[in-house]
Amino acid sequence: MFKIIKKDSGTKARLGLLTTKNGTIETPVFMPVGTIGTVKSLSPFEIYGEGFKIMLSNAYHLFLRPGTDVIEKFGSLRKFTGYGGSILTDSGGFQIFSLAKFAKIKNGGVEFMSHIDGETHFFTPERVIEIQKILDSDIMMQLDVFSGHGVKKERAEKDLDTTLRWAEKSIEAKKTGVFNRRTERKTGTGNEARYEAEKDNLLFLITQGNFFEDLREKSARIMSGLDADGYAIGGLAVGETKETMLEMLGISASNLPETKPRYIMGVGTPADIVKAVALGIDMFDCVLPTRNARNGFVFTSRGTVNIKNSVYKSETLPIDPECSCFCCKNFGAAYVRHAFMSREIFSQRLLTVHNLHFYQNLIMQIRKSIENGNFYEFYKNYD
Amino acid sequence: MFKIIKKDSGTKARLGLLTTKNGTIETPVFMPVGTIGTVKSLSPFEIYGEGFKIMLSNAYHLFLRPGTDVIEKFGSLRKFTGYGGSILTDSGGFQIFSLAKFAKIKNGGVEFMSHIDGETHFFTPERVIEIQKILDSDIMMQLDVFSGHGVKKERAEKDLDTTLRWAEKSIEAKKTGVFNRRTERKTGTGNEARYEAEKDNLLFLITQGNFFEDLREKSARIMSGLDADGYAIGGLAVGETKETMLEMLGISASNLPETKPRYIMGVGTPADIVKAVALGIDMFDCVLPTRNARNGFVFTSRGTVNIKNSVYKSETLPIDPECSCFCCKNFGAAYVRHAFMSREIFSQRLLTVHNLHFYQNLIMQIRKSIENGNFYEFYKNYD
Numbered sequence: 001m002f003k004i005i006k007k008d009s010g011t012k013a014r015l016g017l018l019t020t021k022n023g024t025i026e027t028p029v030f031m032p033v034g035t036i037g038t039v040k041s042l043s044p045f046e047i048y049g050e051g052f053k054i055m056l057s058n059a060y061h062l063f064l065r066p067g068t069d070v071i072e073k074f075g076s077l078r079k080f081t082g083y084g085g086s087i088l089t090d091s092g093g094f095q096i097f098s099l100a101k102f103a104k105i106k107n108g109g110v111e112f113m114s115h116i117d118g119e120t121h122f123f124t125p126e127r128v129i130e131i132q133k134i135l136d137s138d139i140m141m142q143l144d145v146f147s148g149h150g151v152k153k154e155r156a157e158k159d160l161d162t163t164l165r166w167a168e169k170s171i172e173a174k175k176t177g178v179f180n181r182r183t184e185r186k187t188g189t190g191n192e193a194r195y196e197a198e199k200d201n202l203l204f205l206i207t208q209g210n211f212f213e214d215l216r217e218k219s220a221r222i223m224s225g226l227d228a229d230g231y232a233i234g235g236l237a238v239g240e241t242k243e244t245m246l247e248m249l250g251i252s253a254s255n256l257p258e259t260k261p262r263y264i265m266g267v268g269t270p271a272d273i274v275k276a277v278a279l280g281i282d283m284f285d286c287v288l289p290t291r292n293a294r295n296g297f298v299f300t301s302r303g304t305v306n307i308k309n310s311v312y313k314s315e316t317l318p319i320d321p322e323c324s325c326f327c328c329k330n331f332g333a334a335y336v337r338h339a340f341m342s343r344e345i346f347s348q349r350l351l352t353v354h355n356l357h358f359y360q361n362l363i364m365q366i367r368k369s370i371e372n373g374n375f376y377e378f379y380k381n382y383d
Numbered sequence: 384m385f386k387i388i389k390k391d392s393g394t395k396a397r398l399g400l401l402t403t404k405n406g407t408i409e410t411p412v413f414m415p416v417g418t419i420g421t422v423k424s425l426s427p428f429e430i431y432g433e434g435f436k437i438m439l440s441n442a443y444h445l446f447l448r449p450g451t452d453v454i455e456k457f458g459s460l461r462k463f464t465g466y467g468g469s470i471l472t473d474s475g476g477f478q479i480f481s482l483a484k485f486a487k488i489k490n491g492g493v494e495f496m497s498h499i500d501g502e503t504h505f506f507t508p509e510r511v512i513e514i515q516k517i518l519d520s521d522i523m524m525q526l527d528v529f530s531g532h533g534v535k536k537e538r539a540e541k542d543l544d545t546t547l548r549w550a551e552k553s554i555e556a557k558k559t560g561v562f563n564r565r566t567e568r569k570t571g572t573g574n575e576a577r578y579e580a581e582k583d584n585l586l587f588l589i590t591q592g593n594f595f596e597d598l599r600e601k602s603a604r605i606m607s608g609l610d611a612d613g614y615a616i617g618g619l620a621v622g623e624t625k626e627t628m629l630e631m632l633g634i635s636a637s638n639l640p641e642t643k644p645r646y647i648m649g650v651g652t653p654a655d656i657v658k659a660v661a662l663g664i665d666m667f668d669c670v671l672p673t674r675n676a677r678n679g680f681v682f683t684s685r686g687t688v689n690i691k692n693s694v695y696k697s698e699t700l701p702i703d704p705e706c707s708c709f710c711c712k713n714f715g716a717a718y719v720r721h722a723f724m725s726r727e728i729f730s731q732r733l734l735t736v737h738n739l740h741f742y743q744n745l746i747m748q749i750r751k752s753i754e755n756g757n758f759y760e761f762y763k764n765y766d
Contacts, residue, residue: 338449
């Protein structure tokens with residue numbers, strides 16, 4: 001399922017191949033964020049065409065809208081969205097504890113109020129696995145508890161213990177839970193369909209521990225003993241300093257099994273990614289390239305620039321003359337700026353494609369330098 | 384420049400070929416609206432790929448933003464936008480008299496306040512031609528006066544007389560005005576470059592006359608005597624009844640020369656288009672397919688539907704199973720609805736492509752029925 005191709009000698013970076021039911025993904029990998037099944041402004045074909053063989057969606061959002069019953073009719077989230085690659089679905093633990101109007105842990109689960117319509121729902125770790133089986137996610141994530149930045153240790157440990165209990169329950173649910181695929185498939189090949197799902201839908205646990213070294217270590221060590229397909233590091237990049245983030249990340253990563261993929265959730269800037277790869281992280285997702293694009297912030301080989309900047313007003317050259325993305329190959333910066341200033345949706349598409357291309361290019365450079373044995377230099381010189 | 388291929392026997396419909404400096408366009412033709420150089424949400428390649436060989440932009444909007452100096456640096460609006468087809472630019476007469484904060488006719492032109500930043504500008508018919516030469520529009524439109532629905536005849540006639548004077552001045556400006564192409568071309572081949580432009584940038588006049596039969600006739604008759612490459616019918620579809628619109632359109636059209644293309648500005652619904660073709664109209668533009676798309680209104684073979692309609696909530700079939708557009712070929716209606724309800728930009732792209740495809744398909748059916756000699760039946764049965 002996960003094969004390490006090469007380990008870097010100067011850092012903990014590694015090259016790997018992660019095989020899901022829908023394809024084999026080279027790692028390190030960046031997953032564009034398509035929360036509700038769409039990477040904002042782009043078509044699934046554009047995402048796949050840019051070389052992204054895996055994207056991120058969110059089970060919490062999809063459960064609330066359009067509802068799992070709708071996606072079940074299509075057979076899978078993949079069929080619903082038309083995306084040709086693999087899909088990792090976040091459980092929604094983070095969203096429940098940050099977005100929902102309230103969230104109360106009780107009776108082996110969490111009661112929360114939808115951020116969309118105020119309706120009350122109850123999620124257990126088992127139910128969240130069931131939802132992700134219906135979505136037929138290539139990689140399912142366990143339900144976890146997100147404590148937020150700045151909580152006391154007592155609270156952080158209590159939440160961690162809940163997350164650890166839910167990790168075990170998730171693994172059990174993956175193996176034994178009802179598999180709720182669309183009716184015709186359930187009727188037709190009943191038990192076999194369930195067995196397939198058990199084998200194929202990978203499950204990642206989410207290590208937590210807030211900003212306490214021993215809790216981070218405890219989380220990673222205990223979870224390492226559980227039968228997971230991979231491990232995420234959650235609860236970071238939520239307001240702490242970069243130093244703290246990297247310190248916590250290092251502790252989590254170094255206490256996880258060498259042989260399993262490691263995924264840092266919601267990180268980060270290009271520099272964060274390079275540093276995290278050096279700490280042994282294999283998988284990334286972040287809204288930064290896509291959200292920044294929609295706000296006019298553009299990643300270029302000369303740093304981040306704002307498309308509104310008047311230097312672009314009459315610029316016939318592309319935003320980044322060294323870039324080979326759809327935007328830079330076809331349009332002068334002045335056109336992109338004009339479309340952006342005129343609030344044309346198309347400018348958001350162009351900048352989104354550009355920023356994602358920049359991230360993909362960064363990942364390619366990282367992979368290449370690990371392969372060539374000079375990642376340490378790349379890492380040292382990157383800022 | 385304009386060649387009539389076939390005339391319908393039962394109506395005034397005709398098939399034609401309109402040649403601009405950038406291509407030959409089959410008529411009747413529908414031109415998607417790309418006011419500022421972008422058909423909202425789509426790339427110029429998608430527009431061209433859907434078979435639209437000509438689009439509409441607006442000189443008034445482009446003059447205000449990004450400014451003609453910016454576009455001049457690219458060489459032409461076509462190069463600025465990357466669109467591979469021909470571009471017709473409206474002069475902005477309609478926009479000045481409807482959008483601008485004030486518009487005052489004086490000294491051979493119109494003073495108006497920008498709807499964007501409140502700055503005051505002065506347009507003469509000559510200046511508007513000059514702007515469109517800089518844009519290097521395939522088809523330039525004269526500056527006209529739009530009087531609005533419900534004005535008294537005296538006012539309508541005064542405005543028409545101004546429009547008629549401006550028509551003559553526009554024709555003169557096309558022939559003699561300064562040609563302000565980018566510097567290197569002007570220096571390099573000076574007079575020849577100007578000559579090329581005189582020959583290549585087509586100029587259409589805009590017949591007016593408000594909602595008075597004799598003024599409509601007067602406008603068309605006088606303009607027919609001027610040396611224009613084509614004729615638009617302006618000032619319609621602005622609040623009057625369908626009957627009045629078609630009546631005025633018929634008067635304008637029947638008093639224009641047979642041998643020149645006729646273009647009804649800003650019209651209309653599919654049924655309007657079929658009726659106008661029967662009255663001898665060759666060219667159309669309208670925001671309806673694109674604007675409706677962004678608001679969730681979808682043209683289908685079964686009529687107009689709202690994508691929000693709950694019948695689509697779990698619909699795995701496309702919005703229109705008979706449609707072969709990018710949206711209907713690749714996505715179930717429930718996915719499009721979900722993306723629309725979640726305010727995803729991508730849903731606006733999908734619906735825009737679909738609605739434009741519907742219009743393109745309508746135009747193809749119209750052309751085919753004229754070719755096959757059964758347009759009258761098509762027209763009679765269309766509602």
